[in-house]
Amino acid sequence: MKKALAIILTMVFLLLSGCGKLQPGGRNSSGSNEDANDSREKITEEGNDRAKEETRESGSESDFSSNPSPAPSETIDIYEIKPNEAGRVMIVMFHRFVESFTPSASDDGQFVITFKDFENLLETLYNKGYRLISLRDFLDNNIKVAPGFIPIIFTFDDGSSGQFNLIEENGELKVNPNSAVGIMEKFYKEHPDFGLAGTFYVNLGTNTFLGKGTLAERLNYLIDMGFEIGNHTLTHIDLYEAGEEKIIAEVGGNQKKMSELVAGYSLDTLALPFGNNARTELQNFVYGGEYEDVEYHNRTVLRVGWNPTYSPVNKDFNPLSLNRVRAPGFFPVDFDLNWWLDNLSREEQYISDGNPDKITVPAALEDSLDKSRLDGKELILY
Ligand SMILES: [Zn+2]
Numbered sequence: 001m002k003k004a005l006a007i008i009l010t011m012v013f014l015l016l017s018g019c020g021k022l023q024p025g026g027r028n029s030s031g032s033n034e035d036a037n038d039s040r041e042k043i044t045e046e047g048n049d050r051a052k053e054e055t056r057e058s059g060s061e062s063d064f065s066s067n068p069s070p071a072p073s074e075t076i077d078i079y080e081i082k083p084n085e086a087g088r089v090m091i092v093m094f095h096r097f098v099e100s101f102t103p104s105a106s107d108d109g110q111f112v113i114t115f116k117d118f119e120n121l122l123e124t125l126y127n128k129g130y131r132l133i134s135l136r137d138f139l140d141n142n143i144k145v146a147p148g149f150i151p152i153i154f155t156f157d158d159g160s161s162g163q164f165n166l167i168e169e170n171g172e173l174k175v176n177p178n179s180a181v182g183i184m185e186k187f188y189k190e191h192p193d194f195g196l197a198g199t200f201y202v203n204l205g206t207n208t209f210l211g212k213g214t215l216a217e218r219l220n221y222l223i224d225m226g227f228e229i230g231n232h233t234l235t236h237i238d239l240y241e242a243g244e245e246k247i248i249a250e251v252g253g254n255q256k257k258m259s260e261l262v263a264g265y266s267l268d269t270l271a272l273p274f275g276n277n278a279r280t281e282l283q284n285f286v287y288g289g290e291y292e293d294v295e296y297h298n299r300t301v302l303r304v305g306w307n308p309t310y311s312p313v314n315k316d317f318n319p320l321s322l323n324r325v326r327a328p329g330f331f332p333v334d335f336d337l338n339w340w341l342d343n344l345s346r347e348e349q350y351i352s353d354g355n356p357d358k359i360t361v362p363a364a365l366e367d368s369l370d371k372s373r374l375d376g377k378e379l380i381l382y
Pocket of ligand 1: 232
């Protein structure tokens with residue numbers, strides 16, 4: 001508890017001290033949006049650094065290795081596994097993936113990870129008992145992770161090629177193995193119980209996943225693999241600076257473009273470019289509306305920083321403002337994923353009971369629950 005309190009106090013201090021360029025509320029006063037695709041991330045979530053286990057794997061690995069979505073287990077030893085389905089979940093925010101990187105005056109690499117480091121990160125997460133789930137399953141409170149394991153969510157902003165691109169081999173399109181998706185796919189083949197999931201926040205009015213294939217082919221490829229596509233506005237605008245018409249054209253326009261590329265696909269979650277939401281009185285236009293006869297609706301809005309988010313059954317869970325944890329950049333910074341891996345205790349995190357139809361929570365945490373969110377699921381307090 002003391003550690004949790006210390007973390008909270010540190011965050012409050014960082015918020016007040018405004019050590020980053022973002023102002024409280026995620027406003028970023030700097031930055032034009034005219035930059036080329038590759039430099040966008042630098043400006044994009046810069047300033048996010050304000051925000052800145054003993055993991056014991058329960059159960060035997062072999063129980064899960066051949067079964068990425070284990071069937072609900074009938075009985076578990078609660079006192080052995082110690083599930084906590086009211087605990088925190090990390091939604092990780094990735095940006096650029098590169099083969100190698102040299103920091104420069106214009107890019108210190110805070111949003112850059114090398115392919116090799118990403119591979120190592122997957123191994124680390126796996127060994128610490130994390131298992132990938134989709135954002136959709138998280139929002140639906142349909143968390144299918146084996147007993148004793150910890151759900152984690154990956155998100156990718158800006159649609160850069162290092163995240164995913166297609167190459168052509170013998171006339172066929174395939175995932176570039178030197179991309180985040182290529183690496184995740186390979187890791188999944190070797191560790192099927194880790195899972196394969198993630199949401200890509202794209203700006204369909206800009207270059208997206210440049211490489212072989214058409215844009216529609218690239219998006220369909222990801223969707224067919226089980227990944228999700230989310231809204232990041234049509235051209236990566238600062239929503240705080242936008243009026244009603246512009247917000248609708250950018251958020252709805254991105255959905256319209258998506259509907260043209262992949263019929264019937266709804267971009268129903270949104271990651272805020274620059275971490276900035278629209279001004280309060282205009283936020284409803286971000287959450288839903290209609291643009292040129294195309295309806296759009298965002299069930300959740302993801303922020304830029306900086307801490308693990310709440311379980312869907314926690315009182316403080318607010319889908320319209322979910323925090324994310326920054327992926328490790330070229331240099332370690334406080335409150336990035338590696339920092340949290342060192343500082344977030346197992347007790348504070350979401351530990352699965354293995355059964356998506358039951359919500360198991362230590363009795364001491366009962367007050368943190370919003371029972372109306374149980375949605376018919378059986379609550380087990382222990
Ligand atoms: Zn962005």
